[in-house]
Amino acid sequence: MSFYKELFLQILLIFSLIALSSQTRYQTKSHYNFVVKEARYTRLCCTKNILTVNGQFPGPTIRVHKGDTIYVNVYNKGKYNITIHWHGVKQPRNPWTDGPEYITQCPIKPGGKFRQKVIFSEEEGTLWWHAHSDWARATVHGAINIYPGINSTYPFPKPYGEIPIIFGEWWKNDVNKVLTESLESGGAPNSSDAITINGQPGDLYLCSKSETFKLRVEQGRTYLLRVVNAAMNLILFFSISKHKLTVVGADAMYTKPMTRDYICISPGQTMDVLLHANQEPSHYYMAARAYSSAAGLEFDNTTATGIVQYSWSHTPLSTPSLPHLPNYNDTQAAFDFIRSIRGLPKKYPHEVPTKITTHVITTVSINTFPCPNGRQTCEGPNGTILSSSMNNISFQTPNKFDILEAYYYHINGVFSKGFPSFPPLIFNFTADSFPLTLNTPKRGTKVKVLKYGSTVELVFQGTNLVGGGLDHPMHLHGFSFYVVGYGFGNFNKSKHPMNYNLIDPPLLNTLMVPKSGWAAVRFLASNPGVWFLHCHLERHLTWGMETVFIVKNGKSLNETLPPPPPDMPLC
Ligand SMILES: *[C@@H]1O[C@H](CO)[C@@H](O)[C@H](O)[C@H]1NC(C)=O
Ligand SMILES: *[C@@H]1O[C@H](CO)[C@@H](O)[C@H](O)[C@H]1NC(C)=O
Ligand SMILES: *[C@@H]1O[C@H](CO)[C@@H](O)[C@H](O)[C@H]1NC(C)=O
Ligand SMILES: *[C@@H]1O[C@H](CO)[C@@H](O)[C@H](O)[C@H]1NC(C)=O
Ligand SMILES: *[C@@H]1O[C@H](CO)[C@@H](O)[C@H](O)[C@H]1NC(C)=O
Ligand SMILES: *[C@@H]1O[C@H](CO)[C@@H](O)[C@H](O)[C@H]1NC(C)=O
Ligand SMILES: *[C@@H]1O[C@H](CO)[C@@H](O)[C@H](O)[C@H]1NC(C)=O
Ligand SMILES: *[C@@H]1O[C@H](CO)[C@@H](O)[C@H](O)[C@H]1NC(C)=O
Ligand SMILES: *[C@@H]1O[C@H](CO)[C@@H](O)[C@H](O)[C@H]1NC(C)=O
Ligand SMILES: *[C@@H]1O[C@H](CO)[C@@H](O)[C@H](O)[C@H]1NC(C)=O
Ligand SMILES: [Cu+2]
Numbered sequence: 001m002s003f004y005k006e007l008f009l010q011i012l013l014i015f016s017l018i019a020l021s022s023q024t025r026y027q028t029k030s031h032y033n034f035v036v037k038e039a040r041y042t043r044l045c046c047t048k049n050i051l052t053v054n055g056q057f058p059g060p061t062i063r064v065h066k067g068d069t070i071y072v073n074v075y076n077k078g079k080y081n082i083t084i085h086w087h088g089v090k091q092p093r094n095p096w097t098d099g100p101e102y103i104t105q106c107p108i109k110p111g112g113k114f115r116q117k118v119i120f121s122e123e124e125g126t127l128w129w130h131a132h133s134d135w136a137r138a139t140v141h142g143a144i145n146i147y148p149g150i151n152s153t154y155p156f157p158k159p160y161g162e163i164p165i166i167f168g169e170w171w172k173n174d175v176n177k178v179l180t181e182s183l184e185s186g187g188a189p190n191s192s193d194a195i196t197i198n199g200q201p202g203d204l205y206l207c208s209k210s211e212t213f214k215l216r217v218e219q220g221r222t223y224l225l226r227v228v229n230a231a232m233n234l235i236l237f238f239s240i241s242k243h244k245l246t247v248v249g250a251d252a253m254y255t256k257p258m259t260r261d262y263i264c265i266s267p268g269q270t271m272d273v274l275l276h277a278n279q280e281p282s283h284y285y286m287a288a289r290a291y292s293s294a295a296g297l298e299f300d301n302t303t304a305t306g307i308v309q310y311s312w313s314h315t316p317l318s319t320p321s322l323p324h325l326p327n328y329n330d331t332q333a334a335f336d337f338i339r340s341i342r343g344l345p346k347k348y349p350h351e352v353p354t355k356i357t358t359h360v361i362t363t364v365s366i367n368t369f370p371c372p373n374g375r376q377t378c379e380g381p382n383g384t385i386l387s388s389s390m391n392n393i394s395f396q397t398p399n400k401f402d403i404l405e406a407y408y409y410h411i412n413g414v415f416s417k418g419f420p421s422f423p424p425l426i427f428n429f430t431a432d433s434f435p436l437t438l439n440t441p442k443r444g445t446k447v448k449v450l451k452y453g454s455t456v457e458l459v460f461q462g463t464n465l466v467g468g469g470l471d472h473p474m475h476l477h478g479f480s481f482y483v484v485g486y487g488f489g490n491f492n493k494s495k496h497p498m499n500y501n502l503i504d505p506p507l508l509n510t511l512m513v514p515k516s517g518w519a520a521v522r523f524l525a526s527n528p529g530v531w532f533l534h535c536h537l538e539r540h541l542t543w544g545m546e547t548v549f550i551v552k553n554g555k556s557l558n559e560t561l562p563p564p565p566p567d568m569p570l571c
Contacts, residue, residue: 026063026065026145026147027063028063028064028065028068028147029063029070030068030069030070030071031070031071031072031073032060032062032070032071032072032073033054033072033073033075034053034054034059034060034072034073034074034075034084035053035054035055035075035077036051036052036053036074036075036076036077036078036082036084036108036131036140037051037052037054037055037077037078038050038051038052038078038079039052039055039056039057041057042207043170043172043194043196043201043207043208044170044172044193044194044201044205044206044207044208045206045207046172048172048173048174049174050138050139050175051078051080051082051131051136051139051140052139052140053140053142056142057139057199058141058142058143058164058166058168058198058199058230059129059140059141059142060142061142061143061144061145061164062118062129062142062143062144062145063144063145063147064120064144064145064146064147065146065147065148065149065150066120066122066123066124066146066147066148066149066152067120067121067149068120069117069118069119069120070117070118070120071115071116071117071118072084072115072116072118073113073114073115073116074108074113074114074115074116075112075113076108076109076110076111076112076113077110077111078110079110080110080133080134080136080176081101081107081108081109081110081133082107082108082131082133082136082140083099083100083101083105083107083108083131083132083133084099084116084129084130084131084132084140085098085099085100085129085130085131085132085477086098086099086116086118086127086129086144087127087128087129087130087268087475087509088123088127088128088144088251088252088270088480088509088510089118089119089120089123089127089144090119090121090122090123090478090479090480090527091118091119091478091527092119092121092527093527093528093529093558093560093561093562094117094119094529094562095404095477095478095527095529095530095531095561096117096404096564096565096568097114097116097117097118097565098477098478098529098531098532099116099132100132100477100532101132101133101134101397101402102397102398102399102401102402102403103397103402103403103404103530103532103548104402104403104404104529104530104532105402105404105405105568105569106401106402106405106568106569106570106571107133107569108569109569112569113567114567114568114569115565115567117565120146122253122480123146123252123253123480124146124147124148124149124249124252124253124254125146125226125249125250125251125252125253125254125270125272126143126144126145126146126164126226126227126228126249126252126270126271126272127143127144127146127251127252127270128141128142128143128144128166128228128230128270129141129142129144130142130230134176134179135175135176135178135179135232135538135542136175137230137232137538138168138169138171138175138232138538139168139175141166141168141228141230142166143164143166143226143228145162145164145226146252154248154254155248155254155344155347156248156257156274157222159222159223159224159274160218160221160222160223161217161221161223161224162223162224162226163215163223163224163225163226164198164225164226164227164228165197165198165225165226165227165228165238165273165286165306166197166198166199166227166228166230167195167196167197167227167228167229167230167231167236167238167265167288167304168195168196168199168230168231169192169194169195169196169231169232169233169234169300170192170193170194170195170196170201171190171192171193172193173190175232178190179542182539182542183542184377185377185378185379186371186375186377186378186379186380186384186385186386187379187380187386188297188298188380188386188539189233189539189542191233191298191299191300192231192232192233192234192300193300193302194208194300194302194304195231195234195236195288195289195290195300195302195303195304196304197213197286197288197304197305197306198213198306199213200212200213200304200306201302201304202287202303202304202305202306203285203305203307204302204303204304204305205302212305212306212307213306213307214306214307214309215286215306215307215308215309216309216310216311217275217277217308217309217310217311218277218310218311219277219278219279219281219310219311220277220278221277222274222275222276222277223274223275223277224248224272224273224274224275225245225271225272225273225274225275226270226272227263227265227270227271227272227273228270229265229266229267229268229269229270230267231267232267232537232538232539233267233299233537233538233539234267234290234291234292234299234300235264235265235266235267235290235291235292235334235471235473235512236264236265236266236288236289236290236291237262237263237264237288237289237290237291237325237326237333237334238262238263238264238265238286238287238288238325239261239262239263239286239287239323239324239325240275240284240285240286240287240308240323241284241285241286241287241308241320241321241322241323242279242284242323243275243276243277243278243279243284243308244259244260244261244276245259245260245261245262245263245273245274245275246258246259246260246273246274246275246276247259247260247263247271247272247273247341248272248273248274249271249272250269250270250271250272250341250506250508251269251270251480251506251507251508251509251510252270252480252509253343253348253480253506253507253508254272254344254347254348255341255342255343255344255506256341256342256343256344256504257274258340258341258342260337261323261324262323262324262325262326262333262337263337264291264326264333264334264337264338266471266473266510266512266536267473267510267536267537267538268473268475268509268510268536269473269508269510269512275308277308277310279310280310281310281311281312282310282320283307283308283309283310283320284307284308284320284323285305285306285307285308285320285321285322285323286305286306286307286308286323287303287304287305287306287322287323287325288303288304288305289301289302289303289304289325289328290328291326291328291329291330291333291334291471292328292329292470293329293331293334293469293470293471293515294467294468294469294470294515295467295468296467297467297470299328301328303322303325305322307320331471331514331515334471334512335486335512335514338486338512339486341506342501342504342505342506343482343504343505343506343507344504345503345504350482350504350505350507351524352482352484352502352505352522353455353456353457353482353522353523353524354502355455356455356456356457356522357451357454357455357456358421358450358451358454358455358456358457358525359421359456359457359459359493360421360422360448360456360457360458360459361421361422361423361458361459361461361491361493362390362391362420362423362458362459362460362461362547363389363390363391363392363423363429363460363461363462363463364388364389364390364460364461364462364463364472364474364513364535364545365388365389365390365392365441365462365463365465365466365545366386366387366388366463366465366466366467366470366540366543367386367387367388367389367394367439367440367441367465367466367543368380368381368382368384368385368386368387368439368440368466369384369385369387369440369441370384370385370440371383371384371385372385381466381467384439386466386543387441387543387544388441388535388540388543388544388545389441389442389544389545390419390533390545390546390547391419391420391422391423391424391547392420392423392424392425392441392442393419393420393441393442393443393444393446393544393547394441394442394443394444394543394544395444395445395446395544395545395546395547396443396444396445396544397445397546398414398415398445400414400571401414401571402414402571403415403445403447403530403548403550404529404530405564405568407530407550408561408564414445415445415446415447415548416444416445416446416447417446417447417448417449417550418446419446419447419448419547419548420446421448423461425438428490429461429462429463429464429490430462430463430464430469430488430489430490430516430517431464432464432468434464434465438465439465439466441544443544446547447530447547447548447549447550448547448548448549448550449549449550449552450525450549450550450551450552451525451551451552452525452526452528452551452552452553452554452555452559453524453525453526453554453559454524454525455522455523455524455525456522456523456524456525457484457520457521457522458481458520458521458522458523459491459493459518459519459520459521460472460474460511460513460518460519460520460521461490461491461513461518462513462514462515462516462517462518464516468516469515469516470515471512471513471514471515472512472513472535472537472540472545473510473511473512473513473535473536473537474510474511474513474519474533474534474535474536475509475510475533475534475535475536476509476523476531476532476533476549477509477531477532477533478527478529478531478549478551479509479523479525479527479531480507480508480509480523481507481508481509481511481521481522481523482505482506482507482521482522482523483505483506483508483511483519483520483521484500484501484502484505484520484521484522485497485499485500485501485518485519485520486514486517486518486519486520487514487517487518487519488514488516488517489516489517489518490518491518491520496518496520497520500520508521510536525549525551526551526554526559527551528551528552528553528554528559528560528561529550529551529561530548530549530550531548531549531550531551532546532548533546533547533548533549534546534547
């Protein structure tokens with residue numbers, strides 16, 4: 001390149017940087033094209049085809065301002081049925097394009113297309129999108145950055161840079177094979193072979209070092225990490241060597257700044273985290289590793305790394321050291337962190353429901369079905385088939401038609417009402433052992449119907465059935481809820497509500513129900529439609545740890561479900 005051309009480009013760059021930094025608006029788009037297709041990727045010395053959006057893994061980032069409405073044209077150029085979900089986007093009065101397969105829509109078949117409207121309202125911070133059919137979300141996912149609205153700013157000084165940190169799980173084999181094999185065996189699906197940070201496993205895995213994710217920083221600057229846990233089955237600890245992490249947001253709502261050595265994040269959750277690059281210019285490892293509380297459960301026990309690389313430090317003094325992470329079974333460390341996240345009611349006025357019209361208490365359980373006569377392989381514990389349930393119902397997802405359209409068009413036989421509001425059997429949910437007869441749930445497609453405007457208190461009670469209990473990240477579509485209480489042991493409705501936090505609870509869409517414990521949330525049912533409620537550990541979802549809330553129409557037109565878009569995929 002000639003000297004003058006280079007000079008010209010340099011000047012252009014400087015001017016565009018000045019323009020960018022003085023700009024209060026970010027670069028956003030109102031229309032996106034998502035082409036779902038296979039692409040070849042090499043990780044851990046093996047090459048395989050994975051399903052992607054636009055050939056990218058992780059997929060493209062969606063950038064919007066608070067309150068925007070966008071359209072995403074989803075083209076299915078792959079071999080499988082697919083749907084896309086906008087995780088944590090409340091989609092007021094628009095369940096039609098929310099995405100969960102056979103819950104709100106029929107899948108987009110190979111060769112098909114669906115134009116999905118995504119309506120942002122109160123969300124601000126980080127969310128993500130992902131496939132919501134079978135296990136496709138393992139590789140079909142990406143971040144959503146929601147910038148402050150017009151004339152508004154962050155509740156902290158504007159960060160110098162914003163970087164997505166997306167955790168994933170990588171299997172050497174095709175994830176569809178992993179799923180199919182586990183359904184055929186009745187046992188637990190194989191653990192993943194690697195954890196990834198922005199698609200890369202990092203230095204500690206075979207053939208990965210040259211592509212390790214690098215975060216380049218300048219000393220003295222502050223960066224906003226937009227952290228997404230897109231892993232399938234792993235709650236994760238994450239930390240950066242010699243640096244503190246300041247959590248300022250969770251699930252696209254700002255939170256009271258909280259500075260820690262590590263974070264704990266479950267599948268489905270997102271966090272906005274400030275990183276102050278305030279150390280000696282050098283290279284520092286970031287690392288993510290599993291938190292897995294279930295006794296004896298096999299899990300991916302590997303460590304993903306990335307590198308924080310200060311500019312002007314081309315020759316780091318020595319190999320960087322790994323940050324300290326809590327032990328894989330340190331429930332205390334996980335919950336000390338999770339329970340400390342608080343809302344910011346002064347800046348973002350809270351309206352925590354205080355008069356509750358609808359109480360729902362539901363167990364979340366791992367279960368087993370006895371081996372049916374004639375079946376060859378039952379590799380669950382003691383020759384059973386693994387399952388899971390809420391209030392002892394293992395949810396059977398319809399496979400011919402979706403619940404939302406069945407509800408809207410009054411089509412019988414797709415779902416039934418009457419999801420129980422309380423556990424059908426009261427026992428010591430968190431005992432050390434149980435009669436075997438408690439292990440087997442019922443099968444059903446039961447939904448809970450809520451009146452428009454009801455104020456709901458929903459308590460999740462973990463049980464220790466089959467395997468002694470573990471944590472469950474429960475996710476609700478269409479709403480954010482206030483997490484008003486957590487506890488270990490059995491929930492006691494005359495005792496525990498007295499200690500609820502109604503002052504500054506965090507407003508989340510995914511919460512972690514502690515191992516051998518419970519968690520309570522409250523929300524206002526003001527979004528008519530059909531909304532999925534499920535564990536975000538993919539294998540639990542596969543086994544039936546889910547249900548559906550149907551919120552009926554309110555009185556006025558603005559509280560009523562509008563008709564579906566004309567191009568709803570057909571079954
Ligand atoms: C933003 O600020 C400008 C200038 O003060 C004002 O004209 C405009 O109405 C504001 N917009 C909104 C949405 O508040
Ligand atoms: C699952 O793991 C077993 C044991 O390591 C292995 O034989 C099998 O091929 C794996 N299945 C898949 C689909 O990767
Ligand atoms: C995890 O892996 C480390 C070695 O990498 C090993 O020392 C430790 O025992 C493993 N833990 C579990 C629970 O498998
Ligand atoms: C965690 O695991 C270690 C060994 O891997 C064990 O020594 C320790 O007791 C466990 N802690 C808890 C809380 O289960
Ligand atoms: C396995 O099944 C046998 C016979 O049904 C039963 O006696 C035993 O308690 C079971 N063990 C477990 C761990 O479920
Ligand atoms: C339930 O079981 C646990 C574990 O054995 C025990 O600590 C607790 O006291 C029991 N609770 C009740 C109400 O019996
Ligand atoms: C679930 O329902 C089945 C079938 O009615 C029953 O056998 C089992 O004991 C129930 N389990 C629990 C935990 O309620
Ligand atoms: C619930 O708490 C109340 C008040 O502390 C207590 O009297 C009652 O025994 C508890 N119920 C159970 C089932 O533990
Ligand atoms: C709908 O409109 C009515 C009357 O105009 C108003 O009272 C109500 O708050 C509105 N509801 C929503 C959800 O905007
Ligand atoms: C894809 O979706 C269609 C429509 O619901 C369904 O009939 C078909 O069985 C699905 N294919 C697979 C492989 O699940
Ligand atoms: Cu779960």
